[in-house]
Amino acid sequence: QKEVEQDPGPLSVPEGAIVSLNCTYSNSAFQYFMWYRQYSRKGPELLMYTYSSGNKEDGRFTAQVDKSSKYISLFIRDSQPSDSATYLCAMSAGNTDKLIFGTGTRLQVFP
Amino acid sequence: KAGVTQTPRYLIKTRGQQVTLSCSPISGHRSVSWYQQTPGQGLQFLFEYFSETQRNKGNFPGRFSGRQFSNSRSEMNVSTLELGDSALYLCASSFFGQSGEAFFGQGTRLTVV
Numbered sequence: 385q386k387e388v389e390q391d392p393g394p395l396s397v398p399e400g401a402i403v404s405l406n407c408t409y410s411n412s413a414f415q416y417f418m419w420y421r422q423y424s425r426k427g428p429e430l431l432m433y434t435y436s437s438g439n440k441e442d443g444r445f446t447a448q449v450d451k452s453s454k455y456i457s458l459f460i461r462d463s464q465p466s467d468s469a470t471y472l473c474a475m476s477a478g479n480t481d482k483l484i485f486g487t488g489t490r491l492q493v494f495p
Numbered sequence: 496k497a498g499v500t501q502t503p504r505y506l507i508k509t510r511g512q513q514v515t516l517s518c519s520p521i522s523g524h525r526s527v528s529w530y531q532q533t534p535g536q537g538l539q540f541l542f543e544y545f546s547e548t549q550r551n552k553g554n555f556p557g558r559f560s561g562r563q564f565s566n567s568r569s570e571m572n573v574s575t576l577e578l579g580d581s582a583l584y585l586c587a588s589s590f591f592g593q594s595g596e597a598f599f600g601q602g603t604r605l606t607v608v
Binding site for chain 2: 415416418420425426427428429430433435472474475476478480481482483484485486487488
């Protein structure tokens with residue numbers, strides 16, 4: 385079993401939809417949770433960064449962490465075609481920059 | 496502020512050769528990590544350097560090595576290249592190297608033929 389599980393998709397939604405992306409994990413030592421966006425042939429771009437449990441909002445993006453369930457989510461409101469990319473969740477145990485990544489979910493937002 | 500810079504962007508090598516990839520972190524960042532990204536395995540951690548010291552190493556053979564210089568720039572080296580080493584190699588940097596809030600470069604795409 386992988387430490388971090390993520391549905392690879394692809395996920396196809398119409399413009400304006402609310403998108404929900406999720407990851408589950410097994411290592412209770414993880415304390416820091418990240419979401420990255422990666423466009424084709426580009427490096428991952430840090431979207432959201434969260435410490436421990438709770439919610440964090442940044443514009444159209446909301447990240448949620450539930451450590452008791454070992455479950456994290458990223459919500460995208462009013463999705464745009466420019467949001468079409470692969471979304472990667474990543475986690476860290478702290479005192480290190482070593483990240484464990486999910487496999488990534490490919491999102492397609494059509495006009 | 497300039498981002499993480501990786502050179503070269505593309506590289507084609509022959510089996511058995513060796514290769515050196517370079518990474519310049521964001522100015523002021525002292526931690527540099529390297530990852531290998533392939534379609535089958537996704538993003539996998541290679542190693543992490545902080546203030547010229549290797550702090551962590553991933554589960555890769557000894558053919559993969561790296562180092563960090565006093566100006567925080569980093570290099571990784573792969574010797575005796577195999578076809579399976581074809582991948583996107585990504586470098587990430589952060590200031591404290593403690594929380595994983597790391598910023599990635601565009602990567603070096605290595606093709607081994």
